[in-house]
Amino acid sequence: MRYVEAGGARLSAIGLGTWQFYAPEWGYGRKYADTVARPLVARALDLGINLIDTAEIYGLGRSERIVGEALGQRREEAFIATKVTPVLPLAPVVEQRARASLKRLRTDRIDLYQLHWPNPVVSDGPAMAGMRRLIDEGVVKHAGVSNYKLARWQSAERALGGPVLTNQVRFNLVERRPLLDLVPFAQSEGRIVIAYSPLAQGLLGGRYDADNRPSGAIRRANPLFLPENLERAAPLIDVLREVARSHQCTPAQVALAWVIRRPNVVAIPGASSVEQLEANAAAAELDLTDSEDDQLSAAADRFEPVRGAAVARGLAESALETVRMRLGR
Numbered sequence: 001m002r003y004v005e006a007g008g009a010r011l012s013a014i015g016l017g018t019w020q021f022y023a024p025e026w027g028y029g030r031k032y033a034d035t036v037a038r039p040l041v042a043r044a045l046d047l048g049i050n051l052i053d054t055a056e057i058y059g060l061g062r063s064e065r066i067v068g069e070a071l072g073q074r075r076e077e078a079f080i081a082t083k084v085t086p087v088l089p090l091a092p093v094v095e096q097r098a099r100a101s102l103k104r105l106r107t108d109r110i111d112l113y114q115l116h117w118p119n120p121v122v123s124d125g126p127a128m129a130g131m132r133r134l135i136d137e138g139v140v141k142h143a144g145v146s147n148y149k150l151a152r153w154q155s156a157e158r159a160l161g162g163p164v165l166t167n168q169v170r171f172n173l174v175e176r177r178p179l180l181d182l183v184p185f186a187q188s189e190g191r192i193v194i195a196y197s198p199l200a201q202g203l204l205g206g207r208y209d210a211d212n213r214p215s216g217a218i219r220r221a222n223p224l225f226l227p228e229n230l231e232r233a234a235p236l237i238d239v240l241r242e243v244a245r246s247h248q249c250t251p252a253q254v255a256l257a258w259v260i261r262r263p264n265v266v267a268i269p270g271a272s273s274v275e276q277l278e279a280n281a282a283a284a285e286l287d288l289t290d291s292e293d294d295q296l297s298a299a300a301d302r303f304e305p306v307r308g309a310a311v312a313r314g315l316a317e318s319a320l321e322t323v324r325m326r327l328g329r
């Protein structure tokens with residue numbers, strides 16, 4: 001495993017995302033939570049993955065509980081990142097939510113505590129006052145944010161009166177906006193960008209096409225998985241396959257290697273099996289060349305998914321299809 005060090009933290013370049021743990025919206029169900037999720041955590045640690053990302057909202061606390069149970073005696077091998085849902089981002093609320101997360105995670109320390117998204121109405125001052133107290137008490141080691149634009153990340157730092165070590169954002173070959181400002185900021189200031197959905201929710205794994213779409217409400221509601229967009233993504237997947245062939249690896253591994261090739265960036269793919277997790281961990285050792293990087297970026301530039309109003313009808317049809325599948329009709 002390769003590690004990224006900044007601000008006194010050491011994070012594996014590939015982490016483990018755990019939104020999937022007990023999340024009906026992924027369609028993985030109870031069996032996954034019981035038989036796959038815990039082994040995923042144990043195997044992640046075996047492979048040197050220390051960054052385990054969860055959130056109080058995932059499975060309404062169940063993801064944190066599963067992570068806490070699965071870590072057991074191996075807690076010190078992990079860098080636990082969890083998130084507070086900033087619906088009422090006031091200092092006492094943030095402090096109370098952190099203590100509830102500690103219980104579910106069966107620990108006395110959160111290594112990285114992230115505001116899950118920017119509250120559109122309330123500024124970060126009050127939440128960061130709570131965060132500051134948690135840090136001073138040793139309950140939280142590092143502060144983080146998620147889904148923040150650069151200006152708000154910087155203003156969160158001013159509110160905290162110290163570094164907000166990480167910003168967790170959607171970052172993959174299809175969504176490359178973080179390259180414009182967040183990644184350069186992280187590199188120049190010693191911060192870290194945590195890339196979520198680094199596989200574009202599995203699209204970049206190359207398993208899906210217009211005739212074989214994933215089930216589960218989350219991806220049915222993601223415009224990237226509409227048949228027309230899956231068709232449009234085919235040339236990009238072909239380039240991923242071509243690069244993968246020359247490294248004897250898989251398109252998903254190439255997609256992950258592309259993300260974490262940038263300094264001060266780590267990725268937290270979710271996984272539906274232990275085999276996927278093992279492959280994802282191995283992507284940290286994959287060295288792409290500059291020319292492969294350019295080839296992938298150029299292919300990603302050419303991918304123009306249908307967006308906006310044009311996707312509304314497709315998504316409505318997908319939603320209906322999901323309901324019909326649930327009703328067994």
Ligand SMILES: NC(=O)c1ccc[n+]([C@@H]2O[C@H](COP(=O)([O-])OP(=O)(O)OC[C@H]3O[C@@H](n4cnc5c(N)ncnc54)[C@H](OP(=O)(O)O)[C@@H]3O)[C@@H](O)[C@H]2O)c1
Nearest residue numbers: 017018019196197198199200201202205252269270272276
């Ligand atoms: N902060 C936020 O707002 C936010 C938002 C979203 C996610 N996140 C975090 O980021 C994590 C990852 O993001 P994500 O789950 O949205 O998307 P992702 O990691 O891009 O996609 C995960 C899915 O890709 C497929 N996959 C994984 N490894 C693969 C491999 N080696 N080969 C082929 N397919 C593979 C699996 O689905 P199938 O096998 O079923 O195809 C898996 O469930 C989440 O678990 C969560 O911790 C945070």
